[in-house]
Amino acid sequence: MTNSPTAVAEAAFQHYRSQDRDAAFALYADGFSFTSPQDDHIDKAAFFERCFPTADRMTEQRLLHVIPADEELVFLHYEYVLTTGARHRNMEAITVRDGLIQEVQVFFGGKV
Numbered sequence: 001m002t003n004s005p006t007a008v009a010e011a012a013f014q015h016y017r018s019q020d021r022d023a024a025f026a027l028y029a030d031g032f033s034f035t036s037p038q039d040d041h042i043d044k045a046a047f048f049e050r051c052f053p054t055a056d057r058m059t060e061q062r063l064l065h066v067i068p069a070d071e072e073l074v075f076l077h078y079e080y081v082l083t084t085g086a087r088h089r090n091m092e093a094i095t096v097r098d099g100l101i102q103e104v105q106v107f108f109g110g111k112v
Contacts, residue, residue, distance in 0.1 A: 003098070003099030005068060005073065005095075005096035006066055006068050008096045008100070009076055009096060009101070011023075011027060012024055012027050012028075012101060013076065013078070016052065017055055017061055018055075019052075019053070021048065021052060024048075025048060027099075027101055028044050028100060028101045029101060031043075031044075032102060032103065033103045033104075034051065034103075035103075035105045036051075036105070036106035036107075037107075037108050039051065057083055058083070059083055060080060061078060063076060063078050064077045064079055064089070065077040072095050072096055072097050072102075073095055073096075075091060075092070075093055075094075076091065076092045077090075077091050079112060087111060088110065089109040089110075090106060091107045092105065092107070
């Protein structure tokens with residue numbers, strides 16, 4: 001794997017889906033910050049406790065678009081299907097510096 005922001009963001013997405021916590025943990029900076037409509041600037045420990053172990057609520061998740069915005073920022077647009085059958089789309093703005101994820105901002109979409 002390269003340390004490009006796009007490669008790091010895609011790897012984090014894959015590690016989340018496979019629930020490979022150790023591989024994912026190594027991709028996040030110690031000063032990492034996660035923000036979503038449900039979480040306001042939580043740190044790395046809280047993210048891995050609260051958010052990371054949620055992949056089992058989905059039956060499917062796939063990247064639709066991976067767009068590098070600049071030398072550090074990548075936008076991910078993805079679709080997922082919950083175990084209830086509901087299909088949703090979200091976007092994430094991921095900042096990667098020196099091969100580590102510094103910040104993730106999640107923007108929730110609606111049902112598809």
